[in-house]
Amino acid sequence: xxxxxxxxxxxxxxALVRYELKRVYVDAVLAAGGLPxxxxxxxxxxxxxxxxxxxxxxISGGVADVPPELYGEAxxxxxxxxxxxxxxxxxxxxxxxLAARIPVLGVCGGMQLLNVVRGxxxxxxxxxxLGLGCxxxxxxxxxxxxxxxxxxxxxLASLVGDQQLHVNSTHHQAVRTPGTGVxxxxxxxxxxxxxxxxxxxxxxxxxxxxxESASAHDDRHAAIYRGLVAAARxxxx
Ligand code: MN
Numbered sequence: 001x002x003x004x005x006x007x008x009x010x011x012x013x014x015a016l017v018r019y020e021l022k023r024v025y026v027d028a029v030l031a032a033g034g035l036p037x038x039x040x041x042x043x044x045x046x047x048x049x050x051x052x053x054x055x056x057x058x059i060s061g062g063v064a065d066v067p068p069e070l071y072g073e074a075x076x077x078x079x080x081x082x083x084x085x086x087x088x089x090x091x092x093x094x095x096x097x098l099a100a101r102i103p104v105l106g107v108c109g110g111m112q113l114l115n116v117v118r119g120x121x122x123x124x125x126x127x128x129x130l131g132l133g134c135x136x137x138x139x140x141x142x143x144x145x146x147x148x149x150x151x152x153x154x155x156l157a158s159l160v161g162d163q164q165l166h167v168n169s170t171h172h173q174a175v176r177t178p179g180t181g182v183x184x185x186x187x188x189x190x191x192x193x194x195x196x197x198x199x200x201x202x203x204x205x206x207x208x209x210x211x212e213s214a215s216a217h218d219d220r221h222a223a224i225y226r227g228l229v230a231a232a233r234x235x236x237x
Pocket of ligand 1: 135146168169170171188192194208209
């Protein structure tokens with residue numbers, strides 16, 4: 001059986017010279033039976049041309065925050081650095097994939113972008129906005145550090161079950177107001193949104209943790225990538 005082609009968005013270094021992507025993303029797609037395709041930055045036309053080569057899309061995480069201006073807020077001091085060139089490109093990829101009903105997985109910052117693309121907002125800093133400092137765990141970053149409750153009868157529950165799941169946590173922002181058509185499908189005990197999905201398309205899932213590395217501790221995390229690849233295979237048919 002041929003491998004569905006899974007596009008992966010890239011980060012860029014601070015000097016905006018080198019593309020970067022943690023290898024675990026690529027390995028997770030390979031392990032799930034997909035063929036990783038690394039996606040250079042591009043405008044809507046370029047994004048559309050690349051997506052024509054892809055059956056699924058992963059919007060990866062990274063150290064940059066979505067510019068608050070994109071959800072109608074002024075930047076506050078604890079908001080992290082922005083990489084507008086990266087965000088613009090990922091926005092184009094995300095919109096194009098949703099319009100074409102191509103399966104999308106948003107990871108960490110990729111989940112936050114998915115929410116903002118749909119008109120939602122973010123907490124700029126969980127410790128500043130809510131007094132929650134516990135979502136940025138110390139190394140090792142792959143080790144689960146808090147539990148989440150998965151909402152039954154959701155796409156996420158179909159992949160990982162609706163039992164409690166232990167996740168790693170390396171974020172200081174989170175979804176504040178879900179965007180249009182955005183369903184919250186998991187929360188931490190403190191109420192922080194840990195997963196979102198878009199029931200109006202075949203497969204669009206955002207997870208606030210990093211299943212590509214947490215899978216070393218629990219195979220249910222790998223089921224998220226397997227679900228994306230299976231949806232991409234359906235999409236191709
Ligand atoms: Mn968390």
